[in-house]
Amino acid sequence: NAGVTQTPKFQVLKTGQSMTLQCAQDMNHNSMYWYRQDPGMGLRLIYYSASEGTTDKGEVPNGYNVSRLNKREFSLRLESAAPSQTSVYFCASSEVLGLATYNEQFFGPGTRLTVL
Amino acid sequence: GENVEQHPSTLSVQEGDSAVIKCTYSDSASNYFPWYKQELGKRPQLIIDIRSNVGEKKDQRIAVTLNKTAKHFSLHITETQPEDSAVYFCAAKRRGSQGNLIFGKGTKLSVKP
Numbered sequence: 686n687a688g689v690t691q692t693p694k695f696q697v698l699k700t701g702q703s704m705t706l707q708c709a710q711d712m713n714h715n716s717m718y719w720y721r722q723d724p725g726m727g728l729r730l731i732y733y734s735a736s737e738g739t740t741d742k743g744e745v746p747n748g749y750n751v752s753r754l755n756k757r758e759f760s761l762r763l764e765s766a767a768p769s770q771t772s773v774y775f776c777a778s779s780e781v782l783g784l785a786t787y788n789e790q791f792f793g794p795g796t797r798l799t800v801l
Numbered sequence: 802g803e804n805v806e807q808h809p810s811t812l813s814v815q816e817g818d819s820a821v822i823k824c825t826y827s828d829s830a831s832n833y834f835p836w837y838k839q840e841l842g843k844r845p846q847l848i849i850d851i852r853s854n855v856g857e858k859k860d861q862r863i864a865v866t867l868n869k870t871a872k873h874f875s876l877h878i879t880e881t882q883p884e885d886s887a888v889y890f891c892a893a894k895r896r897g898s899q900g901n902l903i904f905g906k907g908t909k910l911s912v913k914p
Binding site: 718725726727728729730733743744775789790792793794795 | 802807810835843844845846847850890892901902903904905906907
């Protein structure tokens with residue numbers, strides 16, 4: 686099992702360019718998440734998908750869109766990149782069967798994005 | 802919404818000493834508190850977690866304690882080793898929040914040989 690995979694690993698964009706970060710998991714998890722990690726700020730939730738076909742905003746959704754393509758794949762899109770979006774982006778997945786479950790989130794290797 | 806404060810932001814100990822990292826949370830409805838370890842350039846990985854109906858949990862050299870009344874929880878690492886050097890994140894999940902975690906800002910632990 687590959688677990689959670691992300692592409693690309695590194696990306697440099699110019700202000701205003703768009704791009705999509707890809708994430709896939711092979712653990713048959715129903716919930717998937719996108720986080721950004723900035724120095725001294727911890728991990729902040731951008732968007733999440735509790736199950737296939739649903740997506741919801743997290744703490745810092747502005748400037749991003751997401752698509753839950755199927756149960757395996759969850760993509761994050763930057764429509765018009767800004768320098769403030771320079772960050773490391775992590776995708777994660779977990780098996781959440783209901784509101785009372787407490788399951789580990791498995792993280793991907795991350796995408797390091799620089800916006801000039 | 803939930804807010805998680807983590808202290809200290811950096812911690813340096815000698816090999817063999819103990820290390821303690823503390824977190825406080827604001828939402829009394831939070832019911833799940835995991836700890837993640839992130840080595841330099843790597844992804845975060847779960848090392849231990851605790852649910853709100855438990856006061857303490859131990860796994861070899863690491864332990865977590867939870868005080869629901871005070872709304873704080875702590876990570877304890879005993880007999881630290883150089884490979885324990887990493888950034889540690891605490892997190893909290895609010896009851897009914899679909900698994901969403903609110904993370905603390907992290908503690909960089911350095912274990913000196």
